[in-house]
Amino acid sequence: MNGPVVVLIGPMGVGKTTxxxxxxERLGTGFRDSDADIVAAQSKPIADIFVDEGEPHFRALEREAVRVAVAEHPGVLALGGGAVLDESTRELLTGLPVVFLTMEVGEAVRRVGLNTARPLLAVNPRQQWKLLMEARRHHYTDVARVVVTTDDRTPEQVAEAVLDALGLKHVPGAEPEENPGKENLA
Structure with missing residues (x-):
């Protein structure tokens, strides 16, 4: 298969990078984060890009970063929370093993406190997070092959759930083998 072995999408703070x-690590492959690619290329944090150049400029950078990463990276790829807003990005993800990591607002508050330097959450973070999710959820579910909830799960448990949902096997010597009784959803 061409493209990444797994593409993680979902809201900010859901744990895509972790x-x-x-x-x-468990698949014995590389990891890439499209937001980290943007930060490295621009030599400044995403929040500063939003302030200095505006959201439309950031979204153009994001669209290109995702296009390049999907074309070049065969490992695990995490996309920024708003990447799926772009129609060409959604088309690019068609047919790829996309996993929508989801969580409820209570979990988001517990994890990130919703008071971090996230440009789209600057005013009334809890309400803004809910509005962003309402606006984006259908895009996430449209492009995702599987949906994995992260509520009340450790990152390790979420990783196992993703592997099971996609029917992927661990690299020998990495972590424990997947549950052979799970249905292959890939």
């Missing part, structure tokens, strides 16, 4: 790194 889970992605665990998946990459």
């Amino acid at each position: 889970v992605g790194e665990l998946l990459a």
